[in-house]
Amino acid sequence: MTAPRVLVLDADPLPRLDRIAGRAEVLHSDADSLAKRLPEADVLLVWDFTSDAVRHAWPGEGPRPRWVHTASAGVDRLLFPELIESDAMITNARGVFDRPIAEYVAGLVLALAKDFHGSWEAQREHRWQHRETAKVHGSKALVVGSGPIGRRIGAMLQTLGVVVELVGRRARVRDPAFGRVHAADSLPELLPEADWVVCAAPLTTATTGMFDADAFALMRPTARLINIGRGAHVVADDLAEALRAGRLAGAALDVFDEEPLPAGSPLWDVPGLMVSPHMSGDTFGWRDDLAEQFLDNFDRWLAGRPLFNVVDKKLGYVPTEDT
Amino acid sequence: MTAPRVLVLDADPLPRLDRIAGRAEVLHSDADSLAKRLPEADVLLVWDFTSDAVRHAWPGEGPRPRWVHTASAGVDRLLFPELIESDAMITNARGVFDRPIAEYVAGLVLALAKDFHGSWEAQREHRWQHRETAKVHGSKALVVGSGPIGRRIGAMLQTLGVVVELVGRRARVRDPAFGRVHAADSLPELLPEADWVVCAAPLTTATTGMFDADAFALMRPTARLINIGRGAHVVADDLAEALRAGRLAGAALDVFDEEPLPAGSPLWDVPGLMVSPHMSGDTFGWRDDLAEQFLDNFDRWLAGRPLFNVVDKKLGYVPTEDT
Numbered sequence: 102m103t104a105p106r107v108l109v110l111d112a113d114p115l116p117r118l119d120r121i122a123g124r125a126e127v128l129h130s131d132a133d134s135l136a137k138r139l140p141e142a143d144v145l146l147v148w149d150f151t152s153d154a155v156r157h158a159w160p161g162e163g164p165r166p167r168w169v170h171t172a173s174a175g176v177d178r179l180l181f182p183e184l185i186e187s188d189a190m191i192t193n194a195r196g197v198f199d200r201p202i203a204e205y206v207a208g209l210v211l212a213l214a215k216d217f218h219g220s221w222e223a224q225r226e227h228r229w230q231h232r233e234t235a236k237v238h239g240s241k242a243l244v245v246g247s248g249p250i251g252r253r254i255g256a257m258l259q260t261l262g263v264v265v266e267l268v269g270r271r272a273r274v275r276d277p278a279f280g281r282v283h284a285a286d287s288l289p290e291l292l293p294e295a296d297w298v299v300c301a302a303p304l305t306t307a308t309t310g311m312f313d314a315d316a317f318a319l320m321r322p323t324a325r326l327i328n329i330g331r332g333a334h335v336v337a338d339d340l341a342e343a344l345r346a347g348r349l350a351g352a353a354l355d356v357f358d359e360e361p362l363p364a365g366s367p368l369w370d371v372p373g374l375m376v377s378p379h380m381s382g383d384t385f386g387w388r389d390d391l392a393e394q395f396l397d398n399f400d401r402w403l404a405g406r407p408l409f410n411v412v413d414k415k416l417g418y419v420p421t422e423d424t
Numbered sequence: 425m426t427a428p429r430v431l432v433l434d435a436d437p438l439p440r441l442d443r444i445a446g447r448a449e450v451l452h453s454d455a456d457s458l459a460k461r462l463p464e465a466d467v468l469l470v471w472d473f474t475s476d477a478v479r480h481a482w483p484g485e486g487p488r489p490r491w492v493h494t495a496s497a498g499v500d501r502l503l504f505p506e507l508i509e510s511d512a513m514i515t516n517a518r519g520v521f522d523r524p525i526a527e528y529v530a531g532l533v534l535a536l537a538k539d540f541h542g543s544w545e546a547q548r549e550h551r552w553q554h555r556e557t558a559k560v561h562g563s564k565a566l567v568v569g570s571g572p573i574g575r576r577i578g579a580m581l582q583t584l585g586v587v588v589e590l591v592g593r594r595a596r597v598r599d600p601a602f603g604r605v606h607a608a609d610s611l612p613e614l615l616p617e618a619d620w621v622v623c624a625a626p627l628t629t630a631t632t633g634m635f636d637a638d639a640f641a642l643m644r645p646t647a648r649l650i651n652i653g654r655g656a657h658v659v660a661d662d663l664a665e666a667l668r669a670g671r672l673a674g675a676a677l678d679v680f681d682e683e684p685l686p687a688g689s690p691l692w693d694v695p696g697l698m699v700s701p702h703m704s705g706d707t708f709g710w711r712d713d714l715a716e717q718f719l720d721n722f723d724r725w726l727a728g729r730p731l732f733n734v735v736d737k738k739l740g741y742v743p744t745e746d747t
Contacts, residue, residue: 208534
């Protein structure tokens with residue numbers, strides 16, 4: 102048996118794959134050469150998970166890798182018809198980002214409640230301006246997304262005394278951590294109750310654009326939206342309008358339709374909107390964690406054992422009993 | 425028996441004391457008239473807890489109130505010799521600020537770890553600048569102050585996965601929440617281990633100036649200092665120098681020697697220093713909570729029952745088994 106060939110769709114810095122030296126042949130590709138290299142590969146490691154290169158290269162000619170791993174939690178860039186309909190398995194980085202993203206969201210909730218931004222603005226102007234701010238304890242959060250990231254966010258907010266309702270693809274009457282899980286079609290009843298609305302959903306047809314003018318009209322004028330999912334979950338123009346009109350108290354977006362967000366985007370200057378550069382899950386060492394996770398799965402693949410984090414290509418995420 | 429006279433050292437807005445209408449005579453005073461009004465009062469409610477008027481007025485002539493309540497957790501402004509040596513009891517607002525301040529500190533820890541300030545700075549300049557940031561889980565905090573505020577801060581940080589060491593006036597080998605409590609003389613061994621140093625101590629002779637150049641020299645260059653105690657706990661010039669020299673990664677001060685911090689203070693512009701206007705505990709409704717707490721104690725006083733939150737004038741705080 103020849104050594105399997107692992108093709109890496111490169112991003113800078115490259116993954117540390119020393120652990121498979123001698124057991125696999127590692128090939129590298131950029132977006133432009135991907136179509137040409139794909140037929141040589143047994144495994145495709147989508148290290149540049151921000152690229153649409155796979156979508157463009159895959160429909161070409163020749164054999165295709167049997168396994169595609171993306172170093173991201175979201176798999177929306179891989180869910181195009183030719184890959185969905187192929188025999189190739191998709192795995193993702195489920196697990197690596199849960200706690201970092203939960204910390205990030207908990208930090209946003211507290212920072213928004215305590216108006217740290219207002220303190221920084223006042224500090225720039227040497228202005229001592231005492232304000233009263235909100236208690237987080239007893240406030241209500243609606244977390245949309247019942248996968249491991251949404252669950253970890255919800256659990257962390259619960260430890261801060263926030264009352265959390267979780268929304269998933271389908272309702273569950275009993276849930277060990279959250280009492281129950283609501284279906285997405287309950288949003289019209291749930292949105293008016295929430296002080297915090299957090300989007301941690303996978304991007305699917307059902308969730309694209311779910312946060313639009315209609316949703317914002319249902320939210321409290323004192324509520325805030327936090328999106329660490331995908332840019333396309335939120336209709337950004339609607340959000341900007343709601344914030345400018347004072348129909349929402351604030352929002353924090355870490356993800357955008359176009360990334361990097363262009364310098365000319367009006368979103369940078371919307372009052373009450375915090376823009377951050379898709380960094381919520383990226384703690385020191387995250388790239389090494391991603392490489393290690395792929396290598397753990399690669400060991401299974403070599404041994405002929407079932408892979409973990411296998412994406413259900415119809416659902417658009419890794420299903421578990423919980424979700 | 426004539427109705428007891430409650431003298432209020434006024435601050436705007438005045439406390440809501442309707443609950444004692446008919447049972448007490450409520451008198452009002454500003455700082456200038458306090459000396460003249462003191463002899464008429466059975467009870468002094470220090471509603472303007474930022475004022476030094478009591479210190480100035482108390483040593484004058486005539487009878488003195490038997491009970492002084494301050495609507496603050498810190499009692500340092502009342503611990504002058506003439507009041508310490510008098511028969512007057514002092515009570516404070518212990519309990520009202522615990523959770524709000526803990527939320528504030530947890531928010532600072534997360535906001536500093538995730539560099540929200542850097543994101544806001546980049547946003548001002550329409551600059552997409554991805555950064556890796558720190559995990560809070562597994563980091564180490566040293567909380568100085570083992571009263572209810574310090575304990576609540578420590579407990580909240582623990583729920584975020586932070587490893588917390590607590591420092592009190594004296595060591596305790598067994599502590600139900602923190603394993604043990606360290607004595608302040610252990611600081612030289614503890615400071616080098618901490619990612620976060622939080623000051624939540626009462627201001628006493630022993631704690632004044634405890635965070636000075638010597639302390640900062642022992643801290644990690646990656647560590648951050650948070651002070652929600654009193655300004656005088658920190659030698660601000662030493663802190664500014666340590667931050668400018670990169671010997672500390674950052675700090676957040678909510679309290680200052682002089683409040684409001686003068687517009688001309690160099691502290692406003694120290695890199696890595698967040699200045700906030702003594703607001704960490706002041707959540708919506710806090711003044712009503714403070715008035716209710718005084719009134720609860722006033723009910724006890726009228727009934728001849730022991731007051732709660734009685735300050736040990738020698739220690740400088742309300743002693744409990746825990747502290």
